[in-house]
Amino acid sequence: MQIKTSMVHTTPQTIIGQLKTIVGEKNWLETETEKAAFLVDERGLFHGQTALIVFPNTTAQVAQIVTLCHRENIKIVPQGGNTGYAGGATPQTEQEILVCLAKLNQIREVDALNYTMIVEAGCILADVQQQAAKIDRLFPLSLGAEGSCQMGGVLSTNAGGMAVLRYGNARELILGLEVILPNGQIWQGLRKLRKDNSGYDLKHLFIGAEGTLGIITAVTLKLFPKPCETTTALVAIETIELAVQLLTRLRKISGDEVSSFEYINHHCLELVVKHFPHITIPFDEEAYSHYVLFSLETSRPTVDLQTLMEKVLTQAFEAEEILNAVIATSIQQTDQLWQLRERIPEAQKLAGRCIKHDISVPISNIAQFMNEATVAAEQLIPNVNVSPFGHIGDGNIHFNLMQPVDMQSDLFLAQTQTINNAIHDIAMRLSGSFSAEHGIGQLKNTALAHYKSEVEYQLMQTVKSALDPENIMNPGKIFKPA
Ligand SMILES: Cc1cc2nc3c(=O)[nH]c(=O)nc-3n(C[C@H](O)[C@H](O)[C@H](O)COP(=O)(O)OP(=O)(O)OC[C@H]3O[C@@H](n4cnc5c(N)ncnc54)[C@H](O)[C@@H]3O)c2cc1C
The missing domain is CATH 3.30.70.2190 (Alpha-Beta Plaits)
Structure with missing residues (x-):
């Protein structure tokens, strides 16, 4: 491991040894073969590197890992189920440690009367839904990856899915959070309250932050009556x-x-x-x-x-x-x-190359978006197979373009940036967003810098540098590398 920073106090192997000691035997991976599956994103777009993967199983262990990394200026990438579509959970260099939350997976509390449940970040979404059903309650968040995505990842991407129309996206289903801040401190914000106007509502900073502001370790979920x-x-x-x-x-x-x-x-x-x-x-x-x-x-x-x-x-x-x-x-x-x-x-993945867009517009503009985007795509790539689908009830369409049968993959993919610009420009002109639910990660950090106003982008950077001045949390994600 090479750590090129003036803040390194101990030798890298010593730090790696300390990280292994924190999580204990069998809770870390180091060889290339063992690490491989964790270093490529769901879409196969990003292939990463890391010196070590650790699997903490308590909040205290996560805090110790982050405290050590903060002291030694080592970058940290949190990973949940690794089903994200923006490359947010893929570490980029050997100097980054991958922290997998899969073993931090206890249901801490079920409160049927309060319609709440406290679960740890590594709990699989489908398991959480089943736990809620056992007490005659509903946790409504539902998406295609629910059998493998984890609550920490779901919150960090502010996931949407099939039931947003009725229940809202992840942000609207959360009452409290426990977070390890970039300096290793534990923020204990696991409240169970539906009303709490005591100052800034800090949990919203971490929801949708894609691991750039801290590591979510546990969450209080809002439950609903189970539909009959x-x-x-x-x-x-x-x-x-x-x-x-x-x-x-x-x-x-x-x-x-x-x-x-x-x-x-x-x-x-x-x-x-x-x-x-x-x-x-x-x-x-x-x-x-x-x-x-x-x-x-x-x-x-x-x-x-x-x-x-x-x-x-x-x-x-x-x-x-x-x-x-x-x-x-x-x-x-x-x-x-x-x-x-x-x-x-899955069918699109099996069918060949696909240029994907995850846009949203006010639902009153959705027809205009679809018409204009289809014309633009067909002008740029004749015979392109326009294959959109998605959460039209939320104004969110996955405007995906499949490779034409008579076009070579590399020629098709070479058009990605041009197509992206055209489709995103249309969505933005129609008062929409170029990223409705999959987040920014490393896939769309250039687009974020382009489409956000200067004021908004600077505000986001101010928040990031206030919480993580050394930029150790998930560097190169959301923001373009400096
Ligand atoms: C078949 C399929 C269908 C999908 N459908 C939808 C859909 O309908 N709606 C939707 O919104 N998304 C969808 N997705 C995308 C993806 O499943 C979601 O973004 C999901 O929320 C990611 O969860 P994860 O645990 O896999 O996170 P990961 O991919 O592991 O991580 C995602 C991001 O969160 C960060 N992160 C992970 N855990 C933590 C933590 N504990 N603390 C801080 N940061 C953390 C990572 O660093 C990364 O930036 C789909 C994906 C697939 C493969």
């Missing part, structure tokens, strides 16, 4: 404008009980059924151009959601808002329908 009925439908529609109209109708008629509202372009469905032949599209007709998959959900036992769903879809047919519809009548059918949506990222 859910109904799901897949509809075919002619235009994006009509999808937005359908959402408006659904929100009004259901008393805002729409829990998810996902857009799927027909190219995406074709890829899913091609790569996962056990999944089928439940319509006899030729493929339609656009689909919406949505669920209504209620925790009121008196509401008959199935009848409500039939009523609203009948009205939508009569208003010529939808072309066809299938309502799931069993749990198996519901799962089948959701597979059509959830398998899209």
Whole structure:
């Protein structure tokens, strides 16, 4: 390990030895083979390096690691499930230590009366959902990677997912945090309060900070009544404008009980059924151009959601808002329908090269965005396979472009920056964001510097340097390296 800094007091091997001692036997990895899986990001875009990977299993161990690294000016990269889409959890150099939170994974407290749960950062999201269900509660955050992403990563990226429309994104589901600050101090902010106006609400600094301001070690989650009925439908529609109209109708008629509202372009469905032949599209007709998959959900036992769903879809047919519809009548059918949506990222990964965008615009501008972005993409790359999908109910579309069959991968990927600029410019002009839910990491730090106003960017830098003046926490992420 080479540490090129004037602040090193002890020899690097000594520091590595001390880090190993803190976490104990079997809780560190050092050989290249052992480290390999942790050093490449989910999309295979970033390949990193590190001298050592440590797996602390208590908050005290994390604090000791950070205290030591702070004293010795060693950079730290936190990692959760490593499912992030922006390369935020990949260390860039041998001088960075990777701190994996997977073993810090206890459920510390379940308070059914207060509708809260305190869990450690390494808990897997799906396990947290199941724990909540066991006490007849709902933790509503839900996303395709829920079987492997961890609560620390979910909060650090302020993850969104399928249920944002009804329950909000990660930020809105948190009441308190425990964080190890960049100097090793523990900030004990695990409050369980729904009301607390005692000064700045500091937890929001760390949510969405992608590990650049400290390491989250535990979190107080907000729970909800477990829904007693859910109904799901897949509809075919002619235009994006009509999808937005359908959402408006659904929100009004259901008393805002729409829990998810996902857009799927027909190219995406074709890829899913091609790569996962056990999944089928439940319509006899030729493929339609656009689909919406949505669920209504209620925790009121008196509401008959199935009848409500039939009523609203009948009205939508009569208003010529939808072309066809299938309502799931069993749990198996519901799962089948959701597979059509959830398998899209995997199907796109299997299908070849993909230029991805994670944009959002006000939902009133979504149709204009889709129209303009499609024209721009097709002008820049003729025959490109425009394959958007995503959380249209939140105005968030994964505007993905698949490699044309007659184009070489490297020529296609060479267009990435030009395409990104065009698509992001359109989103920003329509009052949107170039990064709706996947964060900045090392993938979009140049775009952040470009699109944020000078005032906003400087404010962010001020916060960073106030908390982490030595820049030891996840350097090169969010901000462009100096
Ligand atoms: C199939 C698939 C579907 C997905 N769908 C969605 C979706 O619908 N919505 C969505 O928002 N995202 C989605 N994602 C992206 C990803 O799953 C989320 O960003 C997730 O929240 C990342 O969690 P993680 O534990 O894997 O974090 P990691 O990838 O390990 O880390 C992400 C960032 O958080 C930091 N970090 C991790 N743990 C901590 C900690 N304890 N303290 C401080 N910083 C930390 C890392 O340094 C990094 O910057 C999807 C990914 C996949 C593969």
